[in-house]
Amino acid sequence: MTFKAFIIGLLATFGIPWLLLVVVPYSTMRSLGPVEYGKDSEFTGAFVPKRDGRIKEGSRIFGQEGCALCHTQVIRPTYAGNDVHRGEWAGLRKSSSVDEDTRRETIAQDFQQEDVAHIGQTRVGPDLSNFGRRLEHYLKLNKSSRTPEQWALMHLYNPKAVPRYEVPETGAQIITAWKSACPPKSGLFAKVQVNGAGYGNLPVDIEAGMGIKPSDRARALVSYLLSLKKDTLGNPLPDALNFNPKAPKSEE
Amino acid sequence: MAENNSTADSKDVVLRSSIDRSLRHPVMFLFASGALWLVLSIVLGLVASAKKHNPEFLTCFSWLDAGKVDAAHMSAMIYGWGLQAAFGIIIWLMARLSRKECTASGIILWAAHVWNAVVSYGIIRIMMGEGSGVTYMEFPSEVWPLLLVCYTTITIWSLVQFQVRDAGHVYVSQWYLLAGLLWFPWIAVTAWVFVFLMDGHPLMVAGVAGWFKGTLFSLFFLPVALGSAYYLAPKVTGRPVYSYNIALFGFWSLAVFGPWAGMEKLFGAPIPQFLPYAGAASMILILIPAIAVGYNIIKTVIGNSEVVAESPSLRFTAAGVVLFLAFGGLSVLLHTVPALKLTQFTYTGYGFDILGLYGVFSLCAFGAIYFIVPRITRREWLSRRFIKWHFFCSIYGISSVVICAIAGGLSQGQGIEDLSQPFGTMAERASQFSWGVTLAWAFILFANFFFCLHLFLMWARLGRRSSHPTLLDAHHPTSPHGPEGEVDNYSSASA
Numbered sequence: 001m002t003f004k005a006f007i008i009g010l011l012a013t014f015g016i017p018w019l020l021l022v023v024v025p026y027s028t029m030r031s032l033g034p035v036e037y038g039k040d041s042e043f044t045g046a047f048v049p050k051r052d053g054r055i056k057e058g059s060r061i062f063g064q065e066g067c068a069l070c071h072t073q074v075i076r077p078t079y080a081g082n083d084v085h086r087g088e089w090a091g092l093r094k095s096s097s098v099d100e101d102t103r104r105e106t107i108a109q110d111f112q113q114e115d116v117a118h119i120g121q122t123r124v125g126p127d128l129s130n131f132g133r134r135l136e137h138y139l140k141l142n143k144s145s146r147t148p149e150q151w152a153l154m155h156l157y158n159p160k161a162v163p164r165y166e167v168p169e170t171g172a173q174i175i176t177a178w179k180s181a182c183p184p185k186s187g188l189f190a191k192v193q194v195n196g197a198g199y200g201n202l203p204v205d206i207e208a209g210m211g212i213k214p215s216d217r218a219r220a221l222v223s224y225l226l227s228l229k230k231d232t233l234g235n236p237l238p239d240a241l242n243f244n245p246k247a248p249k250s251e252e
Numbered sequence: 253m254a255e256n257n258s259t260a261d262s263k264d265v266v267l268r269s270s271i272d273r274s275l276r277h278p279v280m281f282l283f284a285s286g287a288l289w290l291v292l293s294i295v296l297g298l299v300a301s302a303k304k305h306n307p308e309f310l311t312c313f314s315w316l317d318a319g320k321v322d323a324a325h326m327s328a329m330i331y332g333w334g335l336q337a338a339f340g341i342i343i344w345l346m347a348r349l350s351r352k353e354c355t356a357s358g359i360i361l362w363a364a365h366v367w368n369a370v371v372s373y374g375i376i377r378i379m380m381g382e383g384s385g386v387t388y389m390e391f392p393s394e395v396w397p398l399l400l401v402c403y404t405t406i407t408i409w410s411l412v413q414f415q416v417r418d419a420g421h422v423y424v425s426q427w428y429l430l431a432g433l434l435w436f437p438w439i440a441v442t443a444w445v446f447v448f449l450m451d452g453h454p455l456m457v458a459g460v461a462g463w464f465k466g467t468l469f470s471l472f473f474l475p476v477a478l479g480s481a482y483y484l485a486p487k488v489t490g491r492p493v494y495s496y497n498i499a500l501f502g503f504w505s506l507a508v509f510g511p512w513a514g515m516e517k518l519f520g521a522p523i524p525q526f527l528p529y530a531g532a533a534s535m536i537l538i539l540i541p542a543i544a545v546g547y548n549i550i551k552t553v554i555g556n557s558e559v560v561a562e563s564p565s566l567r568f569t570a571a572g573v574v575l576f577l578a579f580g581g582l583s584v585l586l587h588t589v590p591a592l593k594l595t596q597f598t599y600t601g602y603g604f605d606i607l608g609l610y611g612v613f614s615l616c617a618f619g620a621i622y623f624i625v626p627r628i629t630r631r632e633w634l635s636r637r638f639i640k641w642h643f644f645c646s647i648y649g650i651s652s653v654v655i656c657a658i659a660g661g662l663s664q665g666q667g668i669e670d671l672s673q674p675f676g677t678m679a680e681r682a683s684q685f686s687w688g689v690t691l692a693w694a695f696i697l698f699a700n701f702f703f704c705l706h707l708f709l710m711w712a713r714l715g716r717r718s719s720h721p722t723l724l725d726a727h728h729p730t731s732p733h734g735p736e737g738e739v740d741n742y743s744s745a746s747a
Contacts, residue, residue: 118387
């Protein structure tokens with residue numbers, strides 16, 4: 001084997017996968033165009049995923065705090081896993097309080113405004129693709145006095161201190177409070193002296209005159225988490241993105 | 253040895269010792285600081301694993317949060333230990349095989365110091381919650397170009413040595429090292445540009461980071477480990493490599509299959525569908541180079557089983573090669589589509605990564621270090637017992653980490669897929685197995701504490717002044733290392 005043959009061999013064996021796996025798909029995915037609703041759809045114009053909140057900033061903090069180690073953000077198609085059928089990971093199931101099944105798989109447009117998609121490494125905690133959706137729904141259903149933001153902040157401060165919500169009808173549940181394997185993220189909170197009513201502090205009892213105040217990072221992270229509503233509620237998929245158009249709208 | 257060869261032999265000895273002397277400081281610094289990073293990364297791994305079964309463990313320190321400590325653990329193992337050990341092996345082996353003294357040891361030493369500073373900075377930033385937030389490339393974006401500059405400054409001399417070598421046969425190890433030297437910057441620059449500089453689709457950014465992690469192992473750590481194994485097996489047994497053709501086949505099959513690895517981590521995500529399949533196929537096909545290399549090296553050392561048992565270098569190297577075969581076999585089982593469903597988001601991936609990084613790469617690197625250090629310090633290893641502890645605790649520890657993580661991960665994955673089980677069940681299953689992983693890391697920590705201590709004693713030139721190498725059997729009459737001589741003189745079995 002001559003040196004020249006060696007170098008040409010390396011260029012070919014590495015260059016081809018480099019182009020096919022990295023350069024070409026990267027460029028293609030970079031220029032994804034807007035997807036229009038079909039003619040017979042009741043919606044017009046292009047499909048836009050609905051998200052609001054401090055997404056870019058919160059997404060970065062989500063990555064920096066290492067949340068993606070235990071929480072995924074992808075609902076795989078059924079050939080790759082049972083995610084769509086696991087609890088209410090993929091959206092809300094039809095029940096007495098939900099008119100229509102809103103579950104769907106993850107699409108490429110779901111990660112708009114983020115720097116990197118937090119697909120995740122393991123599933124020690126539940127998938128978060130629809131965390132914001134589930135939380136709002138369960139709080140309403142359980143007539144909780146907490147806002148979603150308060151609940152999420154409490155979960156970050158001490159995952160074992162928040163109440164566990166269940167939907168008896170569908171068997172779905174959100175975060176088993178008493179045996180959560182999620183480590184508390186106390187670094188995102190500061191112990192401060194309470195002045196007046198202590199607005200914005202967490203509803204936890206520590207020593208008198210002191211309160212637990214969420215940092216700005218915690219607020220940005222929670223704002224991001226609550227923006228995770230990757231289902232079809234109020235924002236159905238256009239035909240071109242609906243990978244499973246014949247799926248029943250409810251489970252018989 | 254014929255008499256007319258004796259002048260050539262003595263010239264050879266002088267050349268070899270001048271090469272060793274020229275590289276003494278940079279190589280010892282790289283190995284010793286790498287070993288320290290290894291100990292640190294194992295401590296971080298212990299904490300990370302303990303948090304999986306005791307979530308409240310050490311929560312008073314927010315810089316030790318589960319996600320951050322895990323990222324710091326892997327980064328310390330890859331960039332602190334793995335790459336530095338690889339640099340030491342590359343610059344020493346390339347100088348020996350090209351028969352050229354190193355004329356830039358001062359610059360290499362300086363760059364190695366900068367490398368350590370940059371890695372420390374990156375890990376501190378990760379633990380402060382200021383990393384990049386990109387899974388598998390957690391260092392902040394400014395760290396990567398600095399690492400690349402250090403990499404170039406450390407390794408460019410090896411390319412120069414290869415270019416100016418006296419013309420002649422290029423040995424197998426040289427292909428692997430040369431290819432690894434060229435692949436690494438290509439992979440790292442691609443990943444840095446596509447992940448941090450360009451404004452790509454978030455999914456492809458995650459995909460490129462996954463590809464970086466996959467190819468960093470298959471196209472940098474593996475070639476260095478195999479290059480070292482191809483050097484040590486014939487050198488220590490005094491026999492030529494079993495088959496030149498199998499070596500050639502093993503090398504090119506790795507070059508063909510390796511670059512596709514990594515994107516199987518995004519199986520089922522909305523990216524072009526062939527990407528994760530290509531990654532999974534590449535991981536399955538890695539069995540082919542594994543069999544080729546495993547067969548070739550085992551055939552080279554077989555029949556000299558007492559040498560394998562007695563020489564620390566060969567014992568570690570042989571164990572690394574056997575674990576590479578295990579890695580290839582497991583890779584086939586874990587990357588088929590039905591298995592990917594279970595393994596993609598579970599601890600299995602962690603166990604498999606550790607098998608590659610510690611079981612294959614690190615064991616081969618330990619073998620190389622046990623061979624190189626006595627030559628550059630001109631002292632023999634102090635303690636047979638330390639080496640034995642290092643070996644047995646490493647083997648026991650790595651087997652336990654891998655078995656617990658893979659079995660636990662499969663049971664966890666089965667739990668996620670089985671819809672009749674509540675989700676909490678599988679999280680519990682995973683946490684039970686992580687007790688085993690924590691215990692196994694404790695064994696590996698014990699092993700490497702003594703390895704690190706031993707290496708520092710050697711660095712301080714407190715090794716034995718003796719012409720007899722330290723062997724693992726006390727009663728051996730002759731040197732099992734065989735006659736001294738360059739391995740490339742053996743050429744191939746067919747010659």
